[in-house]
Amino acid sequence: MTVTETPKDARIRRTRAAIAIGALAVLVVALATVPWLVSDYGLSLMVNVMSYLVLTIAWALFSGTTRLVSLATSAFFGIGMYTVAVLIKLLPLYATFAVAIGVGGAVALIVGVLTLRIAGMFFVIFGFGLSEMIRELTVWWEINQTHTMGRYVFVDFDTTVIYEHLLGLAVLVFLTGWLLRRSRLGLALLVIGEDETVARQVGINVPFAKVTIFIVSAMFMTLTGALMAPRFGFINPNFAFNPLVSFQVVIMAFLGGLQQLWGPVLGVIPLIILSEELQTEFPFWYSVLLGLVFMVIVYFLPRGVTGLLEDGWAALARPLELPRGFTGPLLDAWAWLSRPISLPRGIAGAIEERWSKIMPPPTVRR
Amino acid sequence: MPAIEVILGGIILGGLYALVAIGFNLQYGVARIVNLAYGEFLMGAAFAAFWLFTLFRINPIVGMIFSMPVSFAANWLIYRVLMLPLVRRARTRQELEGETILATFGLLFVLRGTATLAFSADNRYYDYLGAPLQIFGFTFSANRVLAFAMACVFGGTIWLVLNRTRFGAALRALAIDPIGAELVGIDVRGLSALAFAAGGGLVAAAGTLVSTFLSFNPAIGIDFTMKALVVVIMGGIGNMGGSLIAGVLLGVAEALCSYYIDSGLTLAVAYALFLIVLVVRPRGLFGTP
Numbered sequence: 307m308t309v310t311e312t313p314k315d316a317r318i319r320r321t322r323a324a325i326a327i328g329a330l331a332v333l334v335v336a337l338a339t340v341p342w343l344v345s346d347y348g349l350s351l352m353v354n355v356m357s358y359l360v361l362t363i364a365w366a367l368f369s370g371t372t373r374l375v376s377l378a379t380s381a382f383f384g385i386g387m388y389t390v391a392v393l394i395k396l397l398p399l400y401a402t403f404a405v406a407i408g409v410g411g412a413v414a415l416i417v418g419v420l421t422l423r424i425a426g427m428f429f430v431i432f433g434f435g436l437s438e439m440i441r442e443l444t445v446w447w448e449i450n451q452t453h454t455m456g457r458y459v460f461v462d463f464d465t466t467v468i469y470e471h472l473l474g475l476a477v478l479v480f481l482t483g484w485l486l487r488r489s490r491l492g493l494a495l496l497v498i499g500e501d502e503t504v505a506r507q508v509g510i511n512v513p514f515a516k517v518t519i520f521i522v523s524a525m526f527m528t529l530t531g532a533l534m535a536p537r538f539g540f541i542n543p544n545f546a547f548n549p550l551v552s553f554q555v556v557i558m559a560f561l562g563g564l565q566q567l568w569g570p571v572l573g574v575i576p577l578i579i580l581s582e583e584l585q586t587e588f589p590f591w592y593s594v595l596l597g598l599v600f601m602v603i604v605y606f607l608p609r610g611v612t613g614l615l616e617d618g619w620a621a622l623a624r625p626l627e628l629p630r631g632f633t634g635p636l637l638d639a640w641a642w643l644s645r646p647i648s649l650p651r652g653i654a655g656a657i658e659e660r661w662s663k664i665m666p667p668p669t670v671r672r
Numbered sequence: 673m674p675a676i677e678v679i680l681g682g683i684i685l686g687g688l689y690a691l692v693a694i695g696f697n698l699q700y701g702v703a704r705i706v707n708l709a710y711g712e713f714l715m716g717a718a719f720a721a722f723w724l725f726t727l728f729r730i731n732p733i734v735g736m737i738f739s740m741p742v743s744f745a746a747n748w749l750i751y752r753v754l755m756l757p758l759v760r761r762a763r764t765r766q767e768l769e770g771e772t773i774l775a776t777f778g779l780l781f782v783l784r785g786t787a788t789l790a791f792s793a794d795n796r797y798y799d800y801l802g803a804p805l806q807i808f809g810f811t812f813s814a815n816r817v818l819a820f821a822m823a824c825v826f827g828g829t830i831w832l833v834l835n836r837t838r839f840g841a842a843l844r845a846l847a848i849d850p851i852g853a854e855l856v857g858i859d860v861r862g863l864s865a866l867a868f869a870a871g872g873g874l875v876a877a878a879g880t881l882v883s884t885f886l887s888f889n890p891a892i893g894i895d896f897t898m899k900a901l902v903v904v905i906m907g908g909i910g911n912m913g914g915s916l917i918a919g920v921l922l923g924v925a926e927a928l929c930s931y932y933i934d935s936g937l938t939l940a941v942a943y944a945l946f947l948i949v950l951v952v953r954p955r956g957l958f959g960t961p
Contacts (some may be wrong), residue, residue, distance in 0.1 A: 420951065429944065556774070597779065
C-alpha cells in the first residue's frame, strides 16, 4: 500500500522540514555560545545537563524502542571514565576516547549476545549488577596487580571544551535517534517492543536488532563517561561505577516520556535542577527524595511529561461543547454548590466510602 | 584438608543464600513481583538485631520474634498499597515485571536513604557466639553454624507448608499458573499478598542471621537482592528446591573464590556463575527445554 503525495503536500512537507532544521540549527548555535554567557557555576550545571541528556537519549534509543529497562548505564559511563583514567599517561587524549568506545562496545557486545537472546528478565538482572561487578573486578585488579587506588586525569581539556564536545555528542545522538526512526532497524525495533512473537514471525532477526542498538547506545554512554573524565580530575572505581547514574537516567527518561525523541529533554532539565537543589539544601535526604520523586513518576506519570503535554494538547484541540451557551456551566456549578449536604452515615461513613473506592475490601473467601 | 573445610564453609553460607533466595522466590515466583527493595528488609532486620542486642541485650534469635512479624506486615502493606495498583494496571506479565522493577527501584533508594539517615553509613558489627566450634575435626565459628541450622529449620518449615498443606498447594498452583489457580477458586490477590509478605518475613530472619556473623551497613541490601535474583533465576522461577540447590552452589563458589583468589569478588562470582548457567543451560539448572 502506498500513499501518493501531491506536489502541494510535498512542498508543505519540505517547508516544514526546512523550518525545523533551521530552528534546531539556531538552537545548537545558541547553546554553543553558552560558555561565554554564563558564570562558572552555570557552565558546570550546563555540562551536567548535557552529559545526562546524551545518556538519557542514548538510553531511550535502546529501552524506548525495545521496552527493556536497561540498568547498565552506569557500567558504560564508568567504563568510559575509567578507561581514560588508565590510559591517559600512555596515549593522547583522543586516542583514549577511541579505545574507551571500543571497550564499551565490546562489553556491550558480550553482554548483549549472552543475555539479550533469552527472556528479557535476564538482561534486566544482568544490567542491574553489571556496574557493581565491573567495579569489584577493577578494585581487585588495581589493588593486587597495579597497586593504585585512584588515578589522576590532568589534561588540557577545560570545562568549556568538554561542554562543546558534549553538545556535539548530543547533536549526534539526537541525529542517530532521528535516523533510527526512519530506518528499517528502527521499525524492526518498534515491532519488537510491541510484540516479540510477531516480530519473529514477520522475519525480523530479533537478537541482531536488539544487540546492534544496545551496542550503539552503550557507545554513546561510554563516550560521555570518557568526556567527563577530565572534568573530575581524580577518579577511583567507586566514583566511576556509581549505580546512582543508572537510576537517575531511568528517572529522567521516564519523567520526559519515551514517545517523542525530544521527551528526555523535558526530564533531564527539571531533574538536574532539582537534584542540584536537593544536594545543596538537603544533602542527607537526597537519596530518599530522589526515590520518592521516582515513585511518583512511575505511579502518576506513566507516560511522562510528553504524555501530559499530548493530553493537554488533545484537550485544547477539542471543540468546546456549550449546548446551553456560557450560562449553562455556570448554572451547573451553582446547582452543585447549593445542593444539600447529604451525610446519611456521617463523616466517618463518607471517609469509609471514599477509602473503599481506593482500596476495595478483599473478596470473601470460599 | 583446607579445601574440604572451605567447601563446608561455603555450604553453610549457601544455606543462608538459599533462605534469602526462597523468600525472593515467594515474591517473584508466586506473587509475580520483582522486588528490588527486597534486600533492604534484610538490612533493616540486621539493624534491628544490632540495636536490640547492643541496647537491650536481647538475643538475636529471640529478636526475630519482633523483626519477622514487622517485616511480614510491612511487605503485606507494600503489596496491598503499592503493588496492587500496578498489578491492576499491567496487561501482561512482562509489563508487570517492568513496572514493579521501576517502582521497587524507587523504594530501594527511599529505604536505603532512610536507613542511612537513621543509622549513618558506618559499618556495624556485634559479637554473638563468635567462639570457634569443632565439628568432625573442622573448625567453624558458632554463629555461622547456628545461622545454617536456623536456615535449615526455616527451609524445612517452608517445605512442609508447601507440600503438606492446602495453603501450600494453593501457593504452588499459583506459582505454576495464576489463571488456572483463579479458575479453581483460589483467591489470587489475597494469596499473592500473603506470599509476598511471607517472603518479607523470611528475609527478616535471614537478615538477623547475617548480622550475627557479618559486618553490615545501610548499603548491603542491594548485594543480597542481586544474589537472590541470580539464585532464583538459576534455580528456576517458582521452584523452591531449585533455589535451595542454586543457593548452596553459590555459597560454595563464593567460599572457594574468597579462599583461593580474593574475598572482594563475591558479586563477580555470582555473576560468573550466572553467565555459565545462562550459556550452558539457558532455561535454568532444572528447566526442561
